[in-house]
């Protein structure tokens with residue numbers, strides 16, 4: 335049997351499935367058939383079991399993970415909490431309900447304290463879910479942590495879950511929901527996890543079932559034959575061999591330099607990017623640093639994080655994007671209103687402008703980190719749709735001491751007026767993920783419309799061409815930092831449309847470098863014309879493949 339979805343990257347993996355448990359529903363406030371004392375014993379036993387399990391997991395993990403898990407174990411064993419559970423049981427409710435209520439009350443207390451304490455609220459939610467699961471004899475929620483490597487199968491993952499995946503254990507990730515540019519997919523690409531998203535039917539798989547996950551083919555082979563397993567193992571070995579190939583700067587066959595940069599979400603990814611030959615950073619997604627934060631990070635906290643990254647790129651360009659909060663990456667301190675359509679709401683620069691203090695603090699922290707290091711810092715704003723917004727951001731960044739200020743082109747309006755945007759901005763960078771979402775009117779989070787989320791669509795390419803032409807006319811840089819740059823054949827087309835640099839997850843650098851080295855600028859322009867003349871995305875892909883074969 336096979337399942338089909340959208341592959342992230344080109345990797346292959348093989349291993350046993352483990353399904354991510356669904357989150358538990360809130361326990362109902364029903365009266366228990368047991369006495370308060372009996373329910374009290376159940377609650378105490380489950381609290382102790384969860385504390386023991388967390389400590390044991392910490393011992394196995396070691397390092398920072400052990401510190402975090404030990405602190406969680408202490409929370410589970412907190413006498414104030416168990417006293418509160420006992421008090422609530424006196425009204426005759428179940429242990430599940432009493433645990434739920436006691437943890438919720440404690441959570442509110444922590445959030446009220448603010449700062450570090452407030453950030454522990456999510457840890458508390460996790461423990462509460464674990465205890466309630468234990469009481470019902472159900473598997474613990476959250477990413478499973480077995481002792482062996484596995485293929486994680488889930489409906490979708492929260493960005494925080496994806497960011498914390500243990501790469502020693504998670505061989506591959508398969509989700510039934512989510513499109514190719516959802517943040518689950520982006521983080522998977524960033525961490526070089528073999529992944530397939532939008533694989534409908536994946537939730538019918540069961541624990542222990544063996545699968546081959548072939549991201550390049552977008553295919554999950556269930557219960558593979560011996561031959562299929564041999565072929566998968568040799569594909570894994572081939573790919574490992576290619577990753578060892580020597581690296582150099584991005585260059586076309588005619589010698590035209592085409593800098594290849596890395597997309598990063600934290601300073602930790604820098605070493606791998608440098609090892610794979612990244613010539614700098616084309617997109618540093620700062621919001622990934624603060625996904626769990628209940629409060630806005632301070633200038634000092636931010637400065638530390640930015641300095642840690644910049645210090646690793648002396649003399650090289652690092653394009654930092656200010657917080658892109660909203661839609662699929664809400665940050666509680668920037669997005670506090672309910673929105674029907676968050677992708678069309680107060681997102682990116684719009685949200686920052688509504689809380690200008692946070693934007694000013696971020697730019698100040700960046701300017702300080704810039705002054706403290708030798709990297710060449712460029713700063714840009716996400717989700718910009720007007721020339722007026724561009725002028726606002728560029729003037730503010732210059733005022734706060736950042737010399738190179740630009741905007742992302744992610745909305746068709748900005749692409750169509752790129753000449754006027756570039757008259758104001760020092761540079762632009764095209765975010766093809768959002769540009770595709772907004773051009774095709776297809777939510778990048780929805781598996782059901784993932785087929786529309788294809789940057790090969792000639793309408794998207796036409797908009798990229800508008801921006802490329804504006805770059806040539808103004809002599810200003812036009813980067814690409816969406817996932818499209820990581821597709822080797824599409825990268826050639828984007829260069830033909832006028833991109834002057836490409837930024838991608840480190841895992842894709844090798845494949846894109848090799849592809850670019852095989853074409854001249856004139857050939858890239860011809861292939862771009864072929865793609866633009868197609869009726870749709872599949873036709874553009876096929877026509878370019880045929881033309882490239884000659």
Ligand SMILES: C=C(OP(=O)(O)O)C(=O)O
Nearest residue numbers: 765766767768815816817
């Ligand atoms: C690079 C982009 O930004 P993000 O994926 O973080 O929204 C994009 O939209 O292409």
Ligand SMILES: [Mg+2]
Nearest residue numbers: 744765767768
């Ligand atoms: Mg975007």
